Amino acid sequence: MPPKLPRFKRKIPHEGAGRRTHPLIWLLAVICVIIAVAVVIVGLVVFIGYLVIHPRVPVISVTNAHLDLLRNDYAGLMETQITVVVRAQNGNAKAHATFSDIRFNLTFQGQGIAMLVADPFEVPKNSSRDLNYVVQSSSIPLTPxxxxxxxxxxxxxxxAFDLKGDARTQWRVGPLGSVKFACHLNCRLKFHPMNGSYIPSRCTSKSK
Incomplete structure (x- = not known):
């Protein structure tokens, strides 16, 4: 008879065999989890606090204007120059505001005169910044x-001239990021053409 070959049986380790995790490591892990959860909760409280308190959202408004020139002839051509002061207002006492994508279209009876634009800029806490536009138009053909x-x-x-357009504003809110708004401006600017004086009226953007 051939000799019997040795047989090797794989040992299966019992549950719980090997090194156990030190209790101090478990304690450190629990502390880290608690800290992470606390940071998230604090961030949410800050964010929700902004929404609940609802500080004054950034707005854009026309604070002053002047009709510098208005000329029309029998050929149906109009020339005009208008000075418009647009104010970007940040009423938040705890956060700076960024204004961007500013585009306002100035028209007369649907006839385009000029587009008012501005590069992005920042307004400090509880402050404002004025944008001064001097709009000059070439001869504009008019309908009868x-x-x-x-x-x-x-x-x-x-x-009366119409000023319509949009701008985007943004607040930085703690570690969670930012709160963004869209400002919509839809105003009618009225003047006395005899002396060019501006007839004051409420011209403030609506945000959402």
Whole structure:
């Protein structure tokens, strides 16, 4: 008979065999988890606090204007120059505000005159910044209806231009990031063409 070959049986380790994790390591892990959860909770409280308290959102408004020039002829051409002061207001006393993507379209009876734009800029806490625009137009051809409206404006000593557009604003809120708003401006700027004076009216953006 051939000799019997040796047999080797794989030993299966019993549960719990090997080194056990030191209790101090478990304690450190629990402390780290608690700290991480606390940071998240504090961040959420800060973020929700901003939403609940609802500080004054950044706004854009027209604070002043002047009709420097208004000229029209019998050929139906209009020339104008308008000075517009736009104010970016940050009413938040705890965070700076960034304004960007500013684009406002100035028109007369649907006829485009100029686009008012600005590069991104920052307004400090509880502060404001004025943007001064001097809008000059070349000869703009008018329709017969628009010509009639200008003639009426001279007779009534009142003329209106429309200013519409958008801007984006942003607050930095703690470690969670930022809160963003979209400002929509839709105003009618009225003037006395005889002396170019501005007729004050409420012209403030709506945010959402």
């Amino acid at each position: 209806d628009q010509m009639e409206r200008i003639n009426q404006a001279w007779k009534q000593n009142e003329i």
